[in-house]
Amino acid sequence: MSDLKLCQGPECHQYTTQDRLKGMKGSKTYQTRRRSSLNYGEFCDTRCQYDWLSKYATQAVNHFGRLKEVKHLTEENAWTKTYRWDYERRNGEAQHYYLNKITDEQRPLTETQYNDNSYTLNER
Ligand SMILES: [Zn+2]
DSSP: OOOOEEOOOTTGGGSOOGGGEESSTTSOEEOOOEESSOTBTTBSSHHHHHHHHHHHHHHHHHHHOOOOSOOOOOGGGOEEEEEEEOTTSTTOOEEEEEEETTTOOEEEOOHHHHHOTTOOOOOO
């Protein structure tokens, strides 16, 4: 048993790199890459990510919901998380804050809120 993840790129085994060549001497084959962690989500590299998107993007969009009308950036959904380095302080900690891209209003954020992907000021 191993915890290795398989690259989900449909053509991964088609790329003839040395690290994909596996097996016993005399019966080696180019194989799908396996990694303990994949840097591109489900894929070993951007080429495999692109191959998957080329093949499945339309099906995936149909499955998860196709955008049917134009979206607008407004004051209500223009909040973005950002940070700046605080050179005034001795230890130069990053100062996290919310910035509204329409109004330029800034609101303080804790580092925990900054890292919490479910925390948002934006209305849907
Ligand atoms: Zn791959």
